[in-house]
Amino acid sequence: MATKKQTPKTTAAPAAGWKYEPALESTDHVRFEKRYGHFIDGKFTAAKSYFGAINPATEEQLAEFGQGSAAEVDTAVKSARRGYEKYWSKTPPSERAKYLYRIARLLQEHARELAILETMNGGKPIKESRDVDLPLAAAHFFYYAGWADKLQYAFGGAQVAPLGVAGQVIPWNFPLLMAAWKIAPALACGNTVVLKAAETTPLTAMKLAEIFQEADLPPGVVNFVNGDGRTGAALVNHPDINKVAFTGSTEVGRAIQKQLAGTGKRLTLELGGKGANIIFDDAALDQAIEGIISGIFFNQGHVCCAGSRLLVQESIHDEVVRRLTHRLSTLRVGNPLDKNTDVGAINSRAQLDKIEAYLGYGVEDGAVRHSAPCPLPGRGFFVAPTFFTGVAPAHRIAADEIFGPVLSVMTFRTPEEAVAKANATPYGLSAGIWTDKGSKLFAVASQLKAGVIWGNSFNRFDATSPFGGFKESGFGREGGRQGLLPYLEVRG
Amino acid sequence: MKTPAQTNMRLTVAKTYKLFIGGAFPRTESGRSVALRNRSGEFVANASRASRKDLREAVVAARKAAESWAGRTAYLRSQILYRAAEMMESRRESLTATLVKAHGKTAKAAEAEVSASIDRLVWYAGWCDKLTQVLGNQNPVAGPFFNMSSPEATGVVVLFAGESSPLLGLVSIVAPVICGGNAVVACSPIAHAPIVIDFAEVLATSDLPAGVVNLLTGNRDELLPTAASHRDIDAIGAVGLSMEEQVLLEGGASATIKRVWIDTDRTSSAWALADHQSLYRITPFLEVKTSWHPMGL
CATH class of the missing domain: 3.40.605.10 (Aldehyde Dehydrogenase; Chain A, domain 1)
Structure with missing residues (x-):
C-alpha cells in the first residue's frame, strides 16, 4: 500500500502524573468448553x-x-x-x-x-x-x-x-x-x-x-x-x-x-451504513463532542450505524476540531477486560488490516490525519482512534464503510447543504442532528433518508425501538x- | 367502403394513444406503435410501445416529483386522490365505453370495473392521513428519551400491471403506492393502452402533481430487465410474473437492495373483492423512521 508519509497530529496527553491503574475484570469464574x-x-x-x-x-x-x-x-x-x-x-x-x-x-x-x-x-x-x-x-x-x-x-x-x-x-x-x-x-x-x-x-x-x-x-x-x-x-x-x-x-x-x-x-x-452526524452552530457543544466520540468510537467503530461522517457547520469547525483533538487524547485504548478501557481490540486481523488500509487512503487522498496519542498494547489487534479533517465527499474514507474507529470531518454552510451531503450516500441507516432549535431539528430529521435519527444523542438502542435501514x-x-x-x- | 363524400356522414376523430410521463403525453421516443384490434379483428387504435429509454425518462420524472409529493401534507394528498376519484366518476361513461369498445368487456362487466376502480381510489384516499397513526407509534424506551417511529415513502416505485382487468388491476396497485407518498412509474401491457391513457387523462386533471404517476404501455420482457437493474429506482411491484421473470427481477433488484413486491394476477371480479384493498398493500412501499430525542431540563 503506497501512502505518503505523514505524522499524525496530536496534542499532549492530559495532566501528567494522573494515571489510571488497571481495573481488570476477573475471568476466573467463567467457564467454557475447549x-x-x-x-x-x-x-x-x-x-x-x-x-x-x-x-x-x-x-x-x-x-x-x-x-x-x-x-x-x-x-x-x-x-x-x-x-x-x-x-x-x-x-x-x-x-x-x-x-x-x-x-x-x-x-x-x-x-x-x-x-x-x-x-x-x-x-x-x-x-x-x-x-x-x-x-x-x-x-x-x-x-x-x-x-x-x-x-x-x-x-x-x-x-x-x-x-x-x-x-x-x-x-x-x-x-x-x-x-x-x-x-x-x-x-x-x-x-x-x-x-x-x-x-x-x-x-x-x-x-x-x-x-x-x-x-x-x-x-x-x-x-x-x-x-x-x-x-x-x-x-x-x-x-x-x-x-x-x-x-x-x-x-x-x-x-x-x-x-x-x-x-x-x-x-x-x-x-452497512455511513451515518452522518450533523453539528449545527447552535448545538450544545459539550454534549455534541461526547456524541461524536461515542458515535464513532463506541465498540471500536464496529457499528453499522456509526456516525462515521461528521458534518460540521463551517463557523464552528475549528472549535469542534480543537475539542475533538483534546477529547481524543483522553481516550483509553487497551485491554478490553479493563473496566477503564474506552476503546478495545479490533475484532480480527483482517479487520485491522482493512482499517489500516483506510488510514492510508485518507492520507493518500489528501486528508489530514489526527490520531489519539495513546500507547497501544504490543499484542493483539489495536488501532489508535482517529479522525480526518479536510475530507472531501469523494474520498474513500468519506464514501466507504470502514467499520473501525475512523471519523471523516466535513463542513457545510446551510441546513439544505447538510441534508444534501448527509443523503449523498447509497446507505441510509442512521444520522445524528445536534442543534438547540427544535424546529430545525424536526425539519432536518424529516428530510434525512435514514432509518434511525438521533436528535442531540447518538447510538441509543432499545428493545422497544425499531432499528433498520x-x-x-x-x-x-x-x-x-x-x-x-x-x-x-x-x-x- | 363509405366515405363522407358519398354519405355526408361525420368522420370520427380517432385518439392517438401516447404515454404519460411527467404530466405530459409524449409519443414513445422510439416512434414504435402497435395496432390494437378488437375481438372481431377491427382496428381500434395505434398504441405506443414504450422503450427502455421511455422508462428511464419516466423514472427521472418520478424522482423529480417524489420529494415534493412525499412532503405535501397528508390531508392534501388525500384530497388529491379523492379528486382523482371525482374525475373518474365524471368520466365513468366514457371509461366504460372504452372498456367495452377497446377491451371487449360486456357493458355490465365494464361498468362494474369502473365502479370498483373509483371506489378503490376513494378507499385509499382515506388512508393518506391515517397511515402514520396506524403504522407509527411512540416507543416506551427504557430511558429519558422521546422516541417515535413513523412510516415514510420509499421513494420511486416502478409497477408492472398484470394482463387481466386493465383498469381495476392498474388502479389497485397504483393507488396504495401513491397514497403512501411515493412517485410511480406503472407499466401496463400494450393492449391496455386505450383505458390506461383514459386513466392518465383522469390523473392529469386531478391536481396530481406532474410526475407523481407516470403511465407506460409496453412489453414487459423489454422493460422489466431495465427496471430491475436501474440504480435510481427504490422499489418494484409486479403482478403475475412467471418464475423466470421473478428470478430476473429479484436478482437484478439486489444490485441496489431494491424492495420487491410480487403478487398474482386476478380477474376483474377477483380484484374487485374487498380484500384486495388493504393497508398491507401500502406497507411494502413504506420505510419506518425512528427518531430519538433526550428529555430533560
Missing part, C-alpha cells in the same frame, strides 16, 4: 471439522468451533422443522411467552459471565458488554416475550401467522445482542430458528444454547450451526427455510438477495412492534 460443534435438536453435537476462534486482544485461541458442512446445516434445518411441527406450533402462545421470559431472566442471571466472554471473544470493552450488550439482549427477550400472546393486537385489522423456519446469519460486532435481536421476535411470532454466528465470535451463542437448555426450551426450536460464510450460504439456500434474516455487509446482503430470487423465501437485511442499508426492522413484521404472515 471445543464446540453445533447445537442441534437441543443438544451439542460434534462437527466433522473445526476451526479456532481467538481473543483478539491477546491473539490466543479460546476454543474450537465446528465448520458447518451442508449436511450439518441440513440436520439443523430438519431439527428446526421438527421443532416447529412437533413442539413450537403446538405450544400455546401464552406458554411461548413464558419460555421467552425465562430466557430473559436467565440472561440476566448469567449476565456477568456472558459479558466477560463477549469481551474475551469479541474485543469490546467490558464496560460496553456489561452495560450495553447484556442488558439489551435480556431486554429483547423480555420485550418480545410479552408479544407472543398479543400478536392479534399488533397490526390493526390483520390476521397473523408464523412463517415456519427462519435461517438467520449474524455479524461479529454484537454477537449475543444480534442473536437476541434475531431469535426473540422469531420465537415470539411462533417460528423456529437455525442461526449461524460469525466465525470470529461464536462463543456466547454456545452459552446462549446452554441457557436454552436450562430454560427447557423444546428441542429444535433454536439450533446453532457454527462456521464461516460457506455455512451461512448453505443455510440461506436451504430449500426448507421459509425466512432469511441477515445482518452484515451490504456486499453479502446483495449476494443473498440475489441467491434468494424466485425462491419465495421472505427476506430481511440489516446492512433505508436504501442500501437494507429492509425490515428489528425491535419494537414493527420488528414483529419480518416474522409474520400478515393478512388483512
Whole structure:
C-alpha cells in the first residue's frame, strides 16, 4: 500500500502524573468448553471439522468451533422443522411467552459471565458488554416475550401467522445482542430458528444454547450451526427455510438477495451504513463532542450505524476540531477486560488490516490525519482512534464503510447543504442532528433518508425501538412492534 | 367502403394513444406503435410501445416529483386522490365505453370495473392521513428519551400491471403506492393502452402533481430487465410474473437492495373483492423512521 508519509497530529496527553491503574475484570469464574460443534435438536453435537476462534486482544485461541458442512446445516434445518411441527406450533402462545421470559431472566442471571466472554471473544470493552450488550439482549427477550400472546393486537385489522423456519446469519460486532435481536421476535411470532454466528465470535451463542437448555426450551426450536460464510450460504439456500434474516455487509446482503430470487423465501437485511452526524452552530457543544466520540468510537467503530461522517457547520469547525483533538487524547485504548478501557481490540486481523488500509487512503487522498496519542498494547489487534479533517465527499474514507474507529470531518454552510451531503450516500441507516432549535431539528430529521435519527444523542438502542435501514442499508426492522413484521404472515 | 363524400356522414376523430410521463403525453421516443384490434379483428387504435429509454425518462420524472409529493401534507394528498376519484366518476361513461369498445368487456362487466376502480381510489384516499397513526407509534424506551417511529415513502416505485382487468388491476396497485407518498412509474401491457391513457387523462386533471404517476404501455420482457437493474429506482411491484421473470427481477433488484413486491394476477371480479384493498398493500412501499430525542431540563 503506497501512502505518503505523514505524522499524525496530536496534542499532549492530559495532566501528567494522573494515571489510571488497571481495573481488570476477573475471568476466573467463567467457564467454557475447549471445543464446540453445533447445537442441534437441543443438544451439542460434534462437527466433522473445526476451526479456532481467538481473543483478539491477546491473539490466543479460546476454543474450537465446528465448520458447518451442508449436511450439518441440513440436520439443523430438519431439527428446526421438527421443532416447529412437533413442539413450537403446538405450544400455546401464552406458554411461548413464558419460555421467552425465562430466557430473559436467565440472561440476566448469567449476565456477568456472558459479558466477560463477549469481551474475551469479541474485543469490546467490558464496560460496553456489561452495560450495553447484556442488558439489551435480556431486554429483547423480555420485550418480545410479552408479544407472543398479543400478536392479534399488533397490526390493526390483520390476521397473523408464523412463517415456519427462519435461517438467520449474524455479524461479529454484537454477537449475543444480534442473536437476541434475531431469535426473540422469531420465537415470539411462533417460528423456529437455525442461526449461524460469525466465525470470529461464536462463543456466547454456545452459552446462549446452554441457557436454552436450562430454560427447557423444546428441542429444535433454536439450533446453532457454527462456521464461516460457506455455512451461512448453505443455510440461506436451504430449500426448507421459509425466512432469511441477515445482518452484515451490504456486499453479502446483495449476494443473498440475489441467491434468494424466485425462491419465495421472505427476506430481511440489516446492512452497512455511513451515518452522518450533523453539528449545527447552535448545538450544545459539550454534549455534541461526547456524541461524536461515542458515535464513532463506541465498540471500536464496529457499528453499522456509526456516525462515521461528521458534518460540521463551517463557523464552528475549528472549535469542534480543537475539542475533538483534546477529547481524543483522553481516550483509553487497551485491554478490553479493563473496566477503564474506552476503546478495545479490533475484532480480527483482517479487520485491522482493512482499517489500516483506510488510514492510508485518507492520507493518500489528501486528508489530514489526527490520531489519539495513546500507547497501544504490543499484542493483539489495536488501532489508535482517529479522525480526518479536510475530507472531501469523494474520498474513500468519506464514501466507504470502514467499520473501525475512523471519523471523516466535513463542513457545510446551510441546513439544505447538510441534508444534501448527509443523503449523498447509497446507505441510509442512521444520522445524528445536534442543534438547540427544535424546529430545525424536526425539519432536518424529516428530510434525512435514514432509518434511525438521533436528535442531540447518538447510538441509543432499545428493545422497544425499531432499528433498520433505508436504501442500501437494507429492509425490515428489528425491535419494537414493527420488528414483529419480518416474522409474520400478515393478512388483512 | 363509405366515405363522407358519398354519405355526408361525420368522420370520427380517432385518439392517438401516447404515454404519460411527467404530466405530459409524449409519443414513445422510439416512434414504435402497435395496432390494437378488437375481438372481431377491427382496428381500434395505434398504441405506443414504450422503450427502455421511455422508462428511464419516466423514472427521472418520478424522482423529480417524489420529494415534493412525499412532503405535501397528508390531508392534501388525500384530497388529491379523492379528486382523482371525482374525475373518474365524471368520466365513468366514457371509461366504460372504452372498456367495452377497446377491451371487449360486456357493458355490465365494464361498468362494474369502473365502479370498483373509483371506489378503490376513494378507499385509499382515506388512508393518506391515517397511515402514520396506524403504522407509527411512540416507543416506551427504557430511558429519558422521546422516541417515535413513523412510516415514510420509499421513494420511486416502478409497477408492472398484470394482463387481466386493465383498469381495476392498474388502479389497485397504483393507488396504495401513491397514497403512501411515493412517485410511480406503472407499466401496463400494450393492449391496455386505450383505458390506461383514459386513466392518465383522469390523473392529469386531478391536481396530481406532474410526475407523481407516470403511465407506460409496453412489453414487459423489454422493460422489466431495465427496471430491475436501474440504480435510481427504490422499489418494484409486479403482478403475475412467471418464475423466470421473478428470478430476473429479484436478482437484478439486489444490485441496489431494491424492495420487491410480487403478487398474482386476478380477474376483474377477483380484484374487485374487498380484500384486495388493504393497508398491507401500502406497507411494502413504506420505510419506518425512528427518531430519538433526550428529555430533560
